[in-house]
Amino acid sequence: MIKITVNGREVEADPTKPLIAACDDSGIDVPRYCYHPAMEPKGSCRICQVEVSEGGRPGRVMAACRTQVSEGMVVNTEADGAHDARRECLEFLLKNHPLDCPICDKAGECTLQDYSFQEQQAAGRTGEPRANLEKRVDLGDVIMLDQERCILCTRCVRFQEEVTKKPELTNAGLASNSYITTFAGRPLTGNYQGNLADVCPVGALTLKPFRFKARVWNLEKSSSTCAECSRGCSISVEVLRRGDVKRIRPVFNPDVNQWWMCDTGRFSFPEVNDPERLLGGLVANGADLMGSTTGEAIKHAASVLSTSGSKVLIASPFLTVEEAERVQPLAAAIGAELLFVSPDANDLKDDLLHTGDPCPNRKGLENAGFRGISPKDAADRVTGADAAVLVGERILKLLGGFDLGATKLVTFDTTACLASGVEACIATPFYVEKAGTWINVDGHEGELTIARPLPSSVSPLETSLEELTKTLSRTGASV
Amino acid sequence: MVIVKRKQLSFSEKLYLPEILKGMSMTFRAMFKPRTTRQYPEEPLPVNEVTRGQPRLATNDEDGSIRCVSCGLCEAACPAYAITIDGQDTDRNAITIGGDVTEKFIEREPESFDIDMLRCILCGFCEEACPKDAIFMSDELELADFNRNDLIYGLDKLKRPVSQLRPRIDYIYKVNERWQAPSSTR
Known part of the structure; x- marks a missing residue:
């Protein structure tokens, strides 16, 4: 570590990293488009210009992402010269930018907007017509490219070269006719395409499933943990008008997922937007099921369980640690073993993030004394018992029809x-509607927060489980 | 303490009928005098381009296409939270506005555009926020219905041809000096 001065403050800097990283570490914001901490600095956008003086010489304006730190360096990020350079740079970047912000999905979180506003640089001086490029280039199932909006920072190209190690994008053409395209116009492949839209600092690469679905300033963002594999990537769940989850994005977490997440997790939100979700409860009424409140369903469940012989309890791998604690007394009350469904590893495993294991809280459940069994084994145990309790989100889906x-x-x-023999169904929240903890494959705790309000007819799983245990102990005492 | 004495009625007043006739004659005479009040609703309120009535969405005269690209700025500007917009993808070619093609094509259009007229306070912020000249305060002022749901106006009730909104558009361009666009793009 060496010492440099940034804006009059002495800070420690890592000599292996560029100057912009030292500014970031000391909490000083330097504009950037092409620089991304996960990738080699390229220096193509030139917006990160700061004034640097070394050895008492007068300051010179240089790009912070391509400058190595040296002992005693004096940096001024707010120097007049630096702002002038940024303004000139912005004028060039906006020269061919179509300024279709009202249509663009990036508007609201676009750094081109932010820095133009910050530097008060909107008008250009040239009368030349804007470049005429392709507005809609289809790059496969996930990404749509707008070549006019692109500022050629090549973050997307470097992301594929350096992070996924499968380069498919390239910068074609010369000078002012440059544009981003795929090799031979082939569509993009792989499970990490969604990150391209995240690294793009403008609206050139947009997610097809999110295109025109919502304005970003209307989305309510909550931090959560991805449910699709045991990696448990930190995510931001973005909800429109307290209703549907419209987008899931990764949140930087140095221990788990860095800046990335896979497309399986990113596009898993239809799972929690199920229009046919159960509200309240269902109670068997002769051969049919009848709608009821959760309280009535729990009462019925307790009476069924207290009059049956052998009982099994199968938990879902989506239970949080807190819910698992409430399952333990219930299992003890009905004399069942602590079991959870553990489906076979799927073929989505890769070297970057996806573990292939679809159980987000396997570690947490195993720590709580649960034992994983295959879905087939679980189904056999259910059919072999007099009464069975299935607990947790997606448990019916994991077990399949039987x-x-x-x-x-x-x-x-x-x-x-809705199978015959079902005595009571009790509605539970989706993982985006509860607070809790999941423990990922490496033992890191992933927090779940409430991203949208729970429907009034659904009660939290912890409450339902506690109530069932309590009712059972009361009926047991009376018998 | 003030004591107010009651007026003693005269004989003709006690008879009641002469006084009624006196009153009726006054009424009948007034019926033939010139009217001094506005005969609303038969005679509508006077409106001009300065009237800030209910917001309406402009559609292009050429093909009836909507100008709105559902950018959500009016929704964000609305102080009464009256506007709700959902966007959708569209392949519609950009339409020629006043003979000039202003954009290559419009990628986005509203799937639904709802204004809750019971919430709308007719402030005109939406008109001011709109970057596409798509929403304007019309001269329509009357608002009545039998239930609240019908007063949430959707696209079908909000669309108006731009020619109908023209006086207001011209007025807005006149009073806002910063909106200096050539007249052909209005």
Whole structure:
């Protein structure tokens, strides 16, 4: 570590990193388009210009991402010369930018907007017509490219070269006719395409599933943990008008996912926007199921469980640590073993993030004394018992369809099970509607926060489980 | 303490009928005098381009296409939270506004555009925020219905041809010096 002075403050800097990283570490914001801490600095956008003076010489304006720090360097990020350089740079960047912000999905989180506003640089001096490039280039299932909006920072090219190590994008053409394209116009492949839209500092690369779905300033963002594999990437769940989740984006977490997440997790939000979710509860009424409140369903479940012989309890790998603690007394009350469904690893495993294991809280459940069993084994145990309790989000989906036989079934899930023999279904929240903890494959804790309000007819799983345990102990005492 | 004495009625007043006739004659005479009040609703309120009535969405005269690109700026500017917009993808070619093609094509258009007229305070912020000259305060002032849901106006009730809004558009350009666009792009 060496010492440099930034804006009159002495800070420590890592000599292996560029000057802009030292500014970041000391909490000083320097504008950037092409620089990304995960990639080699390229210095193509020139917006990160700061004034640097060394050895008492007068300051010179230079790009902070391509400047190595040296002992005793004096940096002024707010010097007049630096601002002038940034303004000139912005004028060039905006020369061919179409300024279709009202249409662009990036508007609101676009750094081109932010820095233009910050530097008060909007008008250009040239009368030349803007470049005429392709507005809609289809780059596969995930990404749409707008070549006119592109400022050629090449973050996307470097992301594929340096992070996924599968280069598919390139900068073609010369000088002012440059544009981003794929090799031979082939569509993009791989499970990390969504990150291209995140690294793009402007609206050139946009996510097709998010295109024109919402304005970003209307999205309410909450930090959460991805549910699609046992990596447990830190994510931001973005909800429109307290209703549907419109987008999931990675949040920087140096221990788990850095800046990235896979497309499987990114586009998993339809799972939590299920229009056919169960509200309240369902209670068996003769051969049919009848809608009820959760309280009535729990009461019915307790009476069924207290009059049956052998009982099993199967938990979902989506249970949080806190919910697992509430399952333990319930399992003890009905005399069942602590089990959770552990599906086989899927073929999505890769070297970067996806672990291939679809259980987000496997570690947490195993720590709580649960044992993982295959879905087939779980189904066999359910049909072999007199009564079964299935607890947790997506448990019915993980078990798949099976013949219940004479088993009486009580489910806690977001959807209803309509098979004959189902005695009670109790609605539970989706993972974006609860607070809790998941423990990922490496033992890191991932926080879940409430991203949208729970419907009034659904109660938290912890409350439902506690109530069922309490009701059971009361009926047990009376018998 | 003030004591007010009651007026003693005269004989003709006690008879009641002469006084009624006196009153009726006054009424009948007034019926043939010139009217001094506005005969609303038969005679509508006078409106001109300065009237800030209910917001309406402009559609191009050429093909009836909507100018709105659902950017959400009016929604953001609305102090009464009356506007709700959902966008969608469109392949519609940009339309020629006043003979000039202003954009290559419009990628986005509103899927739904709702203004809750019960919330709208007719402040005109939406008109001011709109970057596409798509929403203007019309001269329509009357608002009545039998239930609240029908007063949430959707696209079908909000669309108006731009020629109908022209006086207001011209007025807005006149009073806002910063909106210095050539007349052909209005």
